[in-house]
Amino acid sequence: MKIEITKEAYDKLKKRVPWLYKNELVSVPxxxxxxxxxxxxxxxxxxxxxxxxKSKITARILSFEKITVDRDFFKKRVxxxxxxxxxxxxxxxxxxxxxxxxFLPGLIVDRxxxxxxxxxxxxxxxxxxxxxxxxLIELLNPKGIYEKGDRIREKEGLEVVSHTLYGNxxxxxxxxxxxxxxxxxxxxxxxxxxxxxxxxxxxxxxxFGNKKTLDLFANAGGFGIYAGxxxxxxxxxxxxxxxxxxxxxxxxxxxxxxxIKADVFKFLEKEKKTYDLIIIDPPAFAKNKxxxxxxxxxxxxxIVNALELLExxxxxxxxxxxxxxxxxxxxDLSLSSSVINNCYLEVVEFLKQDIDHPYVLNIPNxxxxxxxxxxxxx
Numbered sequence: 001m002k003i004e005i006t007k008e009a010y011d012k013l014k015k016r017v018p019w020l021y022k023n024e025l026v027s028v029p030x031x032x033x034x035x036x037x038x039x040x041x042x043x044x045x046x047x048x049x050x051x052x053x054k055s056k057i058t059a060r061i062l063s064f065e066k067i068t069v070d071r072d073f074f075k076k077r078v079x080x081x082x083x084x085x086x087x088x089x090x091x092x093x094x095x096x097x098x099x100x101x102x103f104l105p106g107l108i109v110d111r112x113x114x115x116x117x118x119x120x121x122x123x124x125x126x127x128x129x130x131x132x133x134x135x136l137i138e139l140l141n142p143k144g145i146y147e148k149g150d151r152i153r154e155k156e157g158l159e160v161v162s163h164t165l166y167g168n169x170x171x172x173x174x175x176x177x178x179x180x181x182x183x184x185x186x187x188x189x190x191x192x193x194x195x196x197x198x199x200x201x202x203x204x205x206x207x208f209g210n211k212k213t214l215d216l217f218a219n220a221g222g223f224g225i226y227a228g229x230x231x232x233x234x235x236x237x238x239x240x241x242x243x244x245x246x247x248x249x250x251x252x253x254x255x256x257x258x259x260i261k262a263d264v265f266k267f268l269e270k271e272k273k274t275y276d277l278i279i280i281d282p283p284a285f286a287k288n289k290x291x292x293x294x295x296x297x298x299x300x301x302x303i304v305n306a307l308e309l310l311e312x313x314x315x316x317x318x319x320x321x322x323x324x325x326x327x328x329x330x331x332d333l334s335l336s337s338s339v340i341n342n343c344y345l346e347v348v349e350f351l352k353q354d355i356d357h358p359y360v361l362n363i364p365n366x367x368x369x370x371x372x373x374x375x376x377x378x
Contacts, residue, residue, distance in 0.1 A: 001037040003029060003051065003059070010041040013061070016362040018100040020049075020059040028053050033123030033157050036062070036069050050105065050124025054157035060105040060122055074128060075135050077104050082139060085356050091177035094356045095196055096140075101358040101366040106156075107132065110196065112173045114143040117186055118165070123156045133165055144169035146186060162187065174251070178203050181251040182220055183244060194220060197353040197369055198281070201319070202226040204349055205373060208315040209277025216264045216280045216302070221245035223279040223317070225252050232257040233275075235267050265298070268305040276314040278306045281371075284322035292324045299325065299333050307341040312378045315348065319371035327370040334374060341376075349373040 005013070009024035020039070022028055029037070033052040038045055039059060048067055049059040067073060081102040088094050097109040099121070106122025116136060120126040133145060144167035149160040175182045175194050180202075184194040206226030215224030218234040219241050225232075225248055234245050234257065242261050249257055260267060264282070280302050285295035303318070310316055318330050327350065338345045351371035352359060359367040 001029065001031065001035065001051070002040050003027070003037045004043075005039050005041050005046065005059075007041070009039075010046060013039070013046055013064070016061075016064065018061045018103075018105060018363050019057045020061075021056060022058045025058060028058060034125070034127040036124070038066070050122060052123045052156055055123070055155055060100075060124060062103075062105070062124075071131050071135070074104070074131055075139075077102070078132070078135050079139060081109075084358075088354075088356055091175070091196075091199060093173075093175040093177065093194070093196060094199075096356070098357050098366075100363050101360050108150075109136065111140070111142075112170070112175065112184070112186055115169050115173060115186055116140065116142045116145045117148055117169075118145060119148050119150050120158075121150050121152045121156070123158060126153075126156075126158055129165075137166060143167050148187070178226075180222075180225060181248070182222060182225075183247050183251060184220065188240070195222070197357045198222060198319070200354040201317075201351045201371060204351065205277075205279060205315075205317045208348070208373065209275070212273070212275040212277070214275040214278045214306075214309065216267075216278065216306070217282040218245060218259075218279075219281070221248045223281065224257070225249065225254055227277055228254075229277065230256060233260060233273075234258070235260045235262055235264050237261065237263050265301065268302070268309075271305075271309060274309050274311050274314075276311050277317070278310055278314070279317045279319075280306060281317075281319040284320075285325065295322065295325055296329065296333070299329070300337065303333055303337040304340050307337055307343065307376060310376050312343075312376060314376050316345075316374045316376065317351075317371065318374070319351070319369065321369050323365060323368060327372065330370070330372050334372070342378075344377040346375040346377055347372060348375050 004026040009020050035051045037051045039047045047061050048063045049061045081097045093112045096111050106125035108119040110117045145165045146169040147165050149162040153160050202222050211230050213227040213229040213232040215234045218236040242259050245259050285298050353369040
């Protein structure tokens with residue numbers, strides 16, 4: 001099947017951007033979701049792609065060279081992604097395949113020891129689920145593979161399902177990274193369990209501030225535990241996450257701490273204690289541009305109030321996992337907040353997701369986690 005693309009789409013694909021929208025195709029064929037087609041411009045081959053007429057993102061690029069999309073094609077791509085991760089030897093848990101950033105659009109594979117947790121988020125990749133599972137078993141010999149459903153499947157016209165695909169998968173698993181331990185439930189929780197993408201950032205931020213740490217939106221307590229402060233306060237609204245923090249503190253020998261089950265915004269209204277390290281790592285406030293204004297307002301409130309609680313020469317770590325709130329936004333918000341607080345803010349580190357979640361320049365959305373570590377100076 002051949003599909004003619006527009007001039008704008010052709011220019012876009014010359015930069016190796018990995019997808020096209022419906023309006024970038026001259027016509028959208030009637031075909032099953034996840035069908036494979038050659039994209040052409042003026043009848044000349046440009047790329048091979050998954051096609052899904054049901055999806056707003058209608059074409060997802062597989063290759064810019066003419067190829068046969070078969071088992072051998074996927075095996076080579078999967079093996080290449082696995083080989084890239086051999087540099088990570090400080091953990092028993094990591095992301096092995098990161099969708100478009102590993103040139104396998106719609107495939108996520110996380111490894112937790114001998115367990116694999118996978119997601120198939122595009123119709124094209126879902127069509128090859130059986131083949132992918134066979135390849136993962138052949139190359140990795142896991143004891144079990146669990147599919148975790150993602151609601152983004154609905155946009156592809158797919159059912160959201162979560163179930164064991166192969167063998168037996170641990171319900172609970174202890175992640176080990178940089179001599180720290182974290183309990184996670186592989187079949188529950190956000191994403192595919194623990195936030196593996198923050199591994200490097202936990203280690204970096206944890207080196208700063210050792211007296212009093214405030215970990216906001218604490219999730220499983222990773223940042224606060226890494227800091228190893230004399231006293232740590234975790235604030236988290238989820239009861240499940242609070243119980244994980246408790247168990248993770250026990251696993252890591254953290255003794256002097258409090259876990260506050262509360263909305264962070266309401267907590268900041270009343271908090272009076274001061275800290276030498278504050279971490280703000282919220283869920284995505286703005287999942288699209290329409291929600292951006294409210295997200296900016298929310299972020300401003302968080303930073304202004306955090307600076308009020310931050311001691312002189314203390315450190316403030318900020319993270320955004322939304323494309324709508326960029327690293328520049330965090331810097332601009334911090335600068336305007338520093339004016340209100342009458343202080344200077346020194347940039348200590350720029351932060352992003354760890355290397356098992358690759359950032360490819362040709363794929364702007366592959367940089368989805370950005371952060372900055374600041375020091376407050378009077």
